[in-house]
Amino acid sequence: MDQTHTTTRMRGTRGYLAPEWFKNMPITGKVDVYSYGIMLLEIICCRRKFEEEAEDKDQMVLADWAYDCYEQKQVHLLLQNDDEAMEDIKKLEKYVMIAMWCIQEDPSLRPTAKKLTMMLEGTVEVSIPPDPSSFTSSIQ
Template identity: 75%
Template sequence: MSNGTLASFLFGDTRPNWCQRRQIALGIARGLLYLHEECSNQIVHCDIKPQNILLDDSFTARISDFGLAKLLRLDQTRTITGIRGTKGYVAPEWFKNLPITAKVDVYSFGILLLEIICCRKKFDEEAEDAVQIILADWAYDCYKHKKLHLLLEKNDEAIEDIKMMEKYVMIAMWCIQENPSLRTTMKKTFQMLEGTVEVSKPPDPSAYRSSILLDPAH
């Protein structure tokens, strides 16, 4: 694709504009909704991350690399399989030997959405403050203490649209709930992003993610 990967777009030297990032997030959500609910067989991608999102001439997002994907039969909603995915985007149920559903993609999308909002990677060992190392934990703390502006350093455009940005952070928090039954479906996630469904206050996603990210065994 002419504009490369979402990873190079988000984490390059120039910060992409907020409007573009919002459209990309909506496009990825729409693509996952198609895979989960509109294909003849449900497809669980299992490896949603910025490197697997490509951008075309008009910066429309295209989900790529289905090498780890699971195709579920019409009578299936879940499956048991070995761990798949990339560190930091992997849902907690992979580590608990629980049945795998489309909610694993929702979790990965939630982490990806935070990266799109903040234009920084999910895990940054060189962060100025220890509390900023794990993006998901830092984002929830900023949301809880009404300090979301801290996530948007030198991003005046997003700061001016802070209410929309807060909504996006809340949606991400619903996506990364440790308990998959608390996570929104991709359909509801898409509807919240496009504004047709209200976003309610999310609970604390859990500290489980921190232990997984910081454990070298994973």
Template identity: 60%
Template sequence: MMSLQSFTYKKLEEATNQFEEELGEGACSTVYKGILDTGNKKLIAIKRLGKMEKDCTEKEFQAEMSAIGNTDHKNLVRLLGFCNEGQHRLLVYEYMSNGSLASYLLRNPRPSWYRRTEIAFGTARGLAYLHEECSNLIIHCDIKPQNILLDDSLTARISDFGLAKLLDKDQTRTLTEVRGTRGYVAPEWLIGKKPITVKVDVYSFGILLLELICCRRKVEQDLEDEKQKVLADWAYYCYEEGKLHLLVQEDEGAMEDINRVEKILYSSWIGIILEGVE
């Protein structure tokens, strides 16, 4: 494991001013903004685990330490340290000033087509590193816009490794359960019918690509047209009917680059439709 700094609970409590500013929360944890004063004040994000039963907290803490503690890549959020004191389990990360992709995609005006493609490629590079270049194969198991963070230069950084699975290099699958987010995990995995492979992440990335193309959520029930409510169904309809422009007709940059839109859309289908092919 790479060298990580061990923090006392008191130090992190002080850094967050008693856990005052919340950045986000998940099923087992809450993330807070903090400032480390070590001569130069440094912004950090502190993930505080413990919202659920002890087993869940310990499992997520160990999974995240084991997974990201051994990684070093520009498209992954960097773990700086931890606190493992009594019942307290906290992880200290570098701070990502531009928040999550989930909120970024819904900004007004919408992010440029160029910037969205850069985020897509950055996320893909991060996943390729996890799947092919680490000492252990790492399956993230929860790829979604909320877990893609953006740094000062809007570079995509994969975060939240609490559900990650580590495999030895000679392994390609594991039979443990997957607890990812509905809509980003194929149903067969959620009900435990398939072994977990890197295809779990490939499927999730396929859904994320659709959201990047269209700058919208995977499901939007408020839309009047039934065909458009589920993004994957709407994208497939447009592709089959030869009407790709309907996906991006309000996006001048994407309309001018419709060939790349088609290529990225096809990549998403490889993940979504072909995920079950062995």
């Protein structure tokens, strides 16, 4: 099988696409890390990446709301009455931090897929992530 050709045209679902697709930047494997980060937030929060009918407008864009909750040390607000998840709030915080690293606007700040795996497995420490930027809200 000839694998010398790489397709670089935009493919994917809006909201899951990394910012570099919209900024004429080089496309690397970190675009997949970005998409994974959005999906990880959806799994943690049991909701979609964008909720037009959110009770609070600050909760419409999941990535922005999740970072706000994390920054304010209120990650419990991301759960929808999930008592089991509340029992291990430290693990929840860790997964939110991993997701925040994955959705950094600057691809150089995102972990590689290998490092992401190590973060999830707990073989490397997860440091405090910077604000991933509200760029995600501009592509909804």
